[in-house]
Amino acid sequence: MRTLFYIAGKDLLLHWRDRLGFFWWMLGFPLLIAVLIGLIFSGVLEDPTQPLRVALVDEAGTPESQLFAQILQESGSVATRPMSAGEARDAVRTGGALGLVILKKEFRITPAVFSNQRMPVAIAMDPRHQAESHYLKAALNQAAIEMLRRQWFDPAQRSRFIDALLADTGRQGEMSALERKAIEGTLGVLGSFFDAPASGGKRSPLDALSNVEVVPVDAQRIQPHSAFEICFPIGIMWGLIALAAEFAQAIVKERDAGTLLRLRVAPIARWQILAGSGLACFAAAVGVTLMLLIFGHFAFGVRLQNPVGLGLAIPAIGLCFVGLTMLLSVLGNTESSVGGAAWATLLIMSMVGGGMVPQIFLPSWMDLAGNLSPVKWSIRALEGGIWRDFTVGEMAVPCGILLGMGLVCGLVGVAIHQRRASC
């Protein structure tokens, strides 16, 4: 047993001496990744309670378009800023606004915009915020409905509302004055039914229909508090990826440098040699993970509020990467070929596993492929300990998968090592 510690100690010493490999690739670079991605996504994952920032270009400049702009602003869904077309484009390009809304010259809202006509509105989005375009469209539709509602319910505007309705359907001349009065009356009655506040302070029936109450789902606990809580697990993955590549190379280097020969003629069992290296790899993996987490905690407020979960996740991740390292170390015959193959494999695993771009931004097929990647399950396990607040039972899933993957990779790697050595 002592022998294992001697071998592991020697491996750790050698990695410690390799300043570039240890301090930069395993600690510095991952930290940089975590902080940079964290800063980038801090912008994207803006507080969802904040309205969408858009530039508004009013080309029509009519009372009607001004009313629409006002309704849009009052809705609280978007924060509009009036600008000229050129200014608006610049604002989107430079990130000052996430999109722009143009109220076209012929701007007019009638019921027909929901049937055979397009809304006389155009939008453009920052390419990185395409997803929000649906949200913006919904906000515009909502404003259009509100505008129609006001025209209908306001007796002073009701006449214009009916004119517009008839014009849209091409039936202006077909209605007698009497018919028209009757329709206006009916609409008025309906309007006062829907619009008038009901007795006893209750809200109108229309309000009750349109305003669905939104309740928080334990929002305090199951959301990351900041982008850093998402990005530190990613940074840790980069550290572990570098670590697996470095340790896999070290195993090959041991052979190339002839020192493996000395180990193999010493009175120790052959399994102890690989087990010692595995132990060193495990210790380094746990060390790197802890160092990055602790740094994230104190410098960027990453919560470590589920110590039990982390206590399960970190060793499981470490063991998985030990197995991975063993397998990577047989991917080539020289130090550089193993290094290249290890990095290539790990980068693909990282990409599909959400180690480059947070998982929520991955297309669904990639997310599916990610199930084969230890990176995905490692991130899941770390998140379970950081902000997802996994119970032990929930933690068992990613940890079990990690241990299984580590075991399979490790067994295959060790078997190939033993076969090569026994000639």
Add this chain to the structure above:
Amino acid sequence: MIRVTHLRKTYGSVTAVDDLSFEVRPNETFGLLGPNGAGKTTTMHMLVGLLRPDSGEISIGGITDPTRPEVRRIMGIAPQVLSLYDDMTVRENLMFFGRLYGMHGRRLRGRVKAVLERGALTERAGSLVKTLSGGMQRRLQLACALLHEPQVLLLDEPTVGIDPQARHHILKDIEDLKRQGRTILLTTHYMEEAQQLCDRIAIMDQGRILVMDSLENLIQSHAGKVLVRAELEEPAPAETVLHSLACASGSEWRADNGRLRFETDEPLEAIRQLNAAGLAIRRISIDRPSLETVFLELTGRSLRD
């Protein structure tokens, strides 16, 4: 101490060791000589259990499995290729390898100190191996093999690629070990070394042993005659000179400056004959045949690799 019988090892289509049999007796220094690719390293690696023979038997101190820990504890190998951790210091290397042999505490420190002194490395004990000269690295390579005081030492070209001073140091070291009664198996490409150190020598080529004997016997039976070169005081007629040398062969006489060159089994007798014929000798050199002659005689002069 070491007995090898009908050992065979092939790498694919290359037969590295072919039906090899030899024995190294206790306290003996045995030299394994041979051109590049003769199979010396392969043989050593089979002896320490790094390679598994295709057939044949190895017995070390009566045990036929060289991978057994009790065998490994009495064996020390200084491999042909440097096998040291470049990024660790001299002392760290020694401490680490010592621990693998179960040493620790005062015994380990004492042994490390002893081998450092023996290898004249004490002053560089704290230096990283990669900063050492080639000679120091070779000395450390030997020191690592000696740490656990093995009874049997396998030295695979222990003096390759180093300067005469460092070589001299290592040779002194090996002689010292020899005096201590270690059993040593040595391979080298330097014939003087084998001549100086080995009690018995085997010359192998293409995986087979060609001859195996003591140095004297090898030279006697394979090296041919002694080469004598002499310069006479005064010019003499060629016939007189050649006639007087009854015991020599291949004589060559140049009248201009009285130079003489011949081969003989009995150089002293030849000198006596020259004197008897009244030919005074001004200068003489006698080249005894060396192991190198034997080696080239047996393995040929063409390149191997």
